[in-house]
Amino acid sequence: MTENQVTDGFRLAYVPGVTPGKWIRVWEERLPQVPISLVPVAAPEGGQLLKDGAADAGLIRLPVDRTVLSAIPLYTETTVVVLPKEHLLTAADEVLVDDLADEVIWHPQDETIEWPTRPGLPGLERPASTADAIEVVAAGVGLLVLPQSLARLHHRRDLTFRPMPDAPQSQVALCWPEARTTDLVEEFIGIVRGRTVNSSRGSAQTGQSDRKGGAGREPARTGQQAKSAKRTEQPKKKPAAPGARGARPRPGGSGSGGTAKKGKPRRRS
Numbered sequence: 538m539t540e541n542q543v544t545d546g547f548r549l550a551y552v553p554g555v556t557p558g559k560w561i562r563v564w565e566e567r568l569p570q571v572p573i574s575l576v577p578v579a580a581p582e583g584g585q586l587l588k589d590g591a592a593d594a595g596l597i598r599l600p601v602d603r604t605v606l607s608a609i610p611l612y613t614e615t616t617v618v619v620l621p622k623e624h625l626l627t628a629a630d631e632v633l634v635d636d637l638a639d640e641v642i643w644h645p646q647d648e649t650i651e652w653p654t655r656p657g658l659p660g661l662e663r664p665a666s667t668a669d670a671i672e673v674v675a676a677g678v679g680l681l682v683l684p685q686s687l688a689r690l691h692h693r694r695d696l697t698f699r700p701m702p703d704a705p706q707s708q709v710a711l712c713w714p715e716a717r718t719t720d721l722v723e724e725f726i727g728i729v730r731g732r733t734v735n736s737s738r739g740s741a742q743t744g745q746s747d748r749k750g751g752a753g754r755e756p757a758r759t760g761q762q763a764k765s766a767k768r769t770e771q772p773k774k775k776p777a778a779p780g781a782r783g784a785r786p787r788p789g790g791s792g793s794g795g796t797a798k799k800g801k802p803r804r805r806s
Contacts, residue, residue, distance in 0.1 A: 546573060547594075548594075549574070607718065610709075622695060643680070
């Protein structure tokens with residue numbers, strides 16, 4: 538980690554609906570000497586902001602330009618339709634795309650759902666933002682389809698939402714410019730992936746230990762341990778087979794190739 542990185546800190550961009558609080562808290566616990574700042578950005582502009590270098594990394598919605606940006610997909614959101622509480626579709630637990638065929642569906646300029654074919658009837662114009670589209674729906678004109686996190690972000694008492702299981706979904710990813718993969722970016726990647734403090738360093742330390750001392754090498758023995766080990770490791774001599782050269786005859790035995798020991802002659806009287 539260089540002095541410039543410590544001084545400048547780490548800039549994290551995020552789009553509406555994303556809540557990076559849990560990762561920010563972990564960062565502040567692990568790297569208190571490196572300030573982290575949040576850079577809010579509209580969903581369609583997240584990729585360009587990273588390309589321009591206005592943030593070191595970002596929690597933004599896919600798709601992005603993968604020729605320039607690296608991306609780690611984090612999660613996929615449930616798609617919902619926002620509608621007035623008195624709307625007929627609120628009687629159902631979930632709404633299908635075909636159920637919107639006769640409804641005016643708003644598609645704001647910052648829309649986050651990628652539609653192969655947009656459902657429903659198009660509005661007279663596209664609202665400038667999701668917040669503007671919410672206001673129109675609250676006025677009783679048309680409906681809005683968006684990720685569940687955005688529906689909660691723009692919650693109103695007079696509106697509700699229902700899940701749409703067959704609608705396209707929005708995916709959130711951690712992205713950063715591949716050419717600027719700094720140590721701080723790697724630190725944040727580890728936090729997002731749930732690595733512990735020593736998980737990445739532990740492997741490096743293990744490798745360094747193996748290179749210095751050799752993998753599997755036993756610790757050096759003291760002089761007393763060496764002598765004791767030498768006595769223990771010396772092979773025991775096997776007893777010689779009966780009749781073999783150098784074998785001692787058994788006293789008083791017969792057979793086995795041995796000779797009995799003669800007694801002293803008795804003294805005659």
